[in-house]
Amino acid sequence: MSQDIATIRVTRYRPEKDGKPFFQEYKVPYRKDMVVLDALNYIKANLDGTLTYRWSCRMGVCGSCGANVDGVPKLTCASFLHEFKGRTIKVEPLPHFPVIKDLVINMDDFMHKLVEIKPWIIRDKESPPEDGEYRQSAEELERYGQFSSCINCMLCYSACPVYGLNEKFLGPAATALAYRYIEDSRDQGKAVRFPIVHEIEGVWECTLVGECSVVCPKGVDPMLAIQKTKILGATNALKSLVMPRGGGK
Amino acid sequence: MIIGGGAAGLRAAIAAAELNPKLDIAIVSKVYPMRSHTVSAEGGMAAVLRTDYDNFDLHAYDTIKGSDFLADQDTVEFFVREAPKEAVRLEHWGCPFSRDPDGRISVRAFGGMSVKRTLFATDKIGFHLLHSLFQTSLKFENIRRYDEWFATSILVENGRVDGVTAIDMRSGDLVSFLAKAVVIATGGCGRIYQFTTNGWIKTGDGMALAYRAGVPLKDMEMVQYHPTLLPNTGILITEAARGEGGHLLNKDGERFLKRYVPNKMELGPRDILSRAEMTEIKEGRGFEGPYGSYVHLDLTHLGEETIEAKLPFVKELAEKYLGIDPAHEMIPVRPGQHYMMGGVHTDIHGYTGLPGLYAAGEVACISMNGANRLGSNSLTECLVFGAEAGIGAAQYATKQAALSFGNPVQGLALEEEKRIYDKVLKPEQGEKISTIRTEMQKAMEEHVGIYRDENNLKQACRLIGDLKKRMKNAVVEDKDRVYNTDLVSALELDFMLDVAETIPYAALARKESRGAHSRTDYPKRDDDQFLKHLVVYQTGTVPRIETMPVTITRWKPEARVY
Structure with a gap:
């Protein structure tokens, strides 16, 4: 050659x-x-x-x-x-x-953010392995599937202009991973994770530049995760206004 | 303390943390855990979940036959019974397994398995398994991580483990840890070979750590060559490509496996398939390319949809690294080093025999893979025996009195400091590390490959022995303390040479052909003399070899025909 x-x-x-x-x-x-x-x-x-x-x-x-x-x-x-x-x-x-x-x-900042979003399945009650797997349909898998493909390579943080100005911003990969667990049908930890992604430097800082999704080598769309998290948050906030006694999921 | 943050190490950490929340558990890993080589596993993990057509005995028999009867059968029986529990735990921890329409985890066919029992997450099970385990490990407050710390030695005092020395790569400082129990989970040593699927980090560190601490390495002659690597890069094309129906073709367009494994064809075991490819190539039925000879992997008849849904990573790799669309073009493949059946000798619980020292995963030889591992058993092995070693280590540590950093531990740590900074880092003149590394890889590739014989193996022993001497006069070019990858490479190469040397010595001693170990001068299996493990001890000179019995429970050795 x-x-x-x-x-x-x-x-x-x-x-x-x-x-x-x-x-x-x-x-x-x-x-x-x-x-x-x-x-x-x-x-x-x-x-x-x-x-x-x-x-x-x-x-x-x-x-x-x-x-x-x-x-x-x-x-x-x-x-x-x-x-x-x-x-x-x-x-x-x-x-x-x-x-x-x-x-x-130095990627310490991401490693801290990863822990903050509690990237593990939260259950009210664990069932023993003898009871078998939690069932999950292909559609349920589809809802979070792409967001579980993040390889933590940090390209999205490098491309994100908001993170460049404000390192407190939770940022693309961590939000995509938070959303991955929020949308997982096996997870029951929404109530714990929501305040984290919705706090001041959470999803609302994103200015929709979308560079994160462009540079992702694994076809993950963190901007979509951020958008969906915003919508979920807004819906939940509305529901709690209209139905303060737990109409929300 | 756990050395290594891949599947086995993380599983060990979680098991220990769950067993005793008061234990202070550390994971020392030379890379961030999610970079561990577990990440590259593609096809799936085996476990009997479909009890309507599958059972433990069948999984055990497949594994034992696959091992060419060198596996310890009690270990295999324990493994197959624990496997489904571990698979379900992993699912509960969030692993995004592919699903059947009824919501159950999907299963696929795999080489040497008589029924579909390989659970998968498209063709990225290793990646998903690793990230699920790592992210789950983050919820345990008593698991403390030392990311990018390189373990250099196990501290042994009065015949028991007292701790570990490790370099904090960011500062360059050597630090001594006191540890009541240590689990080695550093994976394999594929980088001793030139052509391997293994990542850059697979340098046999844990094998060398244990070997130097007096623990023997077992079945080191058993090196797995995977039949489908991309010829230019050594990138692995998963066995799942064949599990989903892919064919291997020679240059006449013939499915040549009909001459070797007529009943299994593409789902034959890896050792036999790799040899079949070599025979085809030797007899002139391979293709010639810029990177040597190869055969074809044909997925074109599977269709775009199946490839997209079941083998997206194969598609990505073929497109990116070869410019080939596997739905329409053949993928060139050839065999190459993939996995070590051999490793640190342990008993069925992952205990090495040195009080306080445990090992699990590819680094260990718990003797469940024998002379040839079946595809998709290794990830499950990491979970089953990672947990077992973690529990063993935690129970042992819980019973031990507090350690103190006095003599002679302090003396050992000071000696280690001298070795690293004065003997390895300091010399200004000498041979390049990369030269010695390349020559080692070449020696292993040429003389300790798929086919072996006495002359070649003796040549390898001589070559590696010479390289070990030359290594004493190697030079580390980077003299900085901070993040010195040149220094780490030198220490890794020093580890690799120790580990590499054991392979031709063990291969010479095994005067038969069994599983992946194929001697052209002894082409038959010889159960009378060699139905036993070979264990290698480090000495001041050449390695010393002893034997250990193989445990047979219910399956008498028989001819291995597929």
């Missing part, structure tokens, strides 16, 4: 040495089926062992290898080098996150 040479400009930031980030350029020979992550691995193995980034599965499911590729948040394992033929490829850490080193971002 024929080989071309890609020019990669990677953000370097080593907190023990550098006051601020800078770009370093590398030349990488590549074939048609190579991705940006392969180029980073080539650099690490052959040119510069100090280059630092996260990765594992190389098949778009572990969610580790996100970076800003040519200005767009992407999984580096799913960005093909030939798409940038003839141009320098800029690879930067995902925006809106503090940087630990080179391309490695």
